[in-house]
Amino acid sequence: MSDRPDFRELVGDDLSPEERERLERVHDLLVAAGPPPELPPALADPSSETTGATVSYLPRRRIGLMLGLAAAIALFALVTGYVAGQRHGSFAEDFVTPMHATASGSDASAMIHVGKVDEAGNWPLKVDVSGLPALPKGQYYEMFLSRGKNLRAASCGTFRVSGTSQELRLNAPYRLRAFDGWVVTRERQGATTHPVVLTTA
Numbered sequence: 001m002s003d004r005p006d007f008r009e010l011v012g013d014d015l016s017p018e019e020r021e022r023l024e025r026v027h028d029l030l031v032a033a034g035p036p037p038e039l040p041p042a043l044a045d046p047s048s049e050t051t052g053a054t055v056s057y058l059p060r061r062r063i064g065l066m067l068g069l070a071a072a073i074a075l076f077a078l079v080t081g082y083v084a085g086q087r088h089g090s091f092a093e094d095f096v097t098p099m100h101a102t103a104s105g106s107d108a109s110a111m112i113h114v115g116k117v118d119e120a121g122n123w124p125l126k127v128d129v130s131g132l133p134a135l136p137k138g139q140y141y142e143m144f145l146s147r148g149k150n151l152r153a154a155s156c157g158t159f160r161v162s163g164t165s166q167e168l169r170l171n172a173p174y175r176l177r178a179f180d181g182w183v184v185t186r187e188r189q190g191a192t193t194h195p196v197v198l199t200t201a
Contacts, residue, residue, distance in 0.1 A: 091126050092116045099198040108132045110198050123172040125156060130165040139188045143170055145179040153179060
């Protein structure tokens with residue numbers, strides 16, 4: 001009985017004539033080559049390897065090249081992220097509303113740049129504030145949309161200032177036509193009074 005494997009049993013009968021001919025040529029070459037040589041004893045028994053084998057490291061020039069490449073990739077990612085941030089951080093202005101100080105607000109003023117409303121109904125606000133004093137710890141400013149006598153009808157966000165002028169990014173997720181103005185109040189946690197320091201009225 002021959003040890004040669006039967007080609008038909010290996011591949012079956014559902015091949016095209018061209019595919020069968022190609023595979024049969026490969027099969028004949030493999031049979032003619034015979035079985036692979038036996039594994040050398042050194043590979044068959046890995047425990048016989050010497051324990052003092054040296055580890056080869058990359059040449060210094062190659063290490064420097066790889067470090068330079070990694071630094072270049074990091075710089076590219078940083079620049080790309082900055083450019084993308086600047087592009088996505090652009091402000092599409094819809095209209096502008098000035099604010100002036102009340103008696104409590106001294107000579108402070110502000111300019112509300114209202115951005116175009118997004119699909120969710122948010123009106124982005126860029127507010128340029130000047131003249132508002134920095135507040136002690138625990139106090140902050142808050143911007144509200146006002147409606148009639150209700151000066152604090154809907155909050156647009158809280159903020160603090162650290163200099164004579166500051167640019168703020170706030171948000172108004174409301175139907176602006178339902179309100180008639182904006183105010184900025186000085187707030188303190190637990191306070192019952194809310195002095196208005198800026199108004200559009």
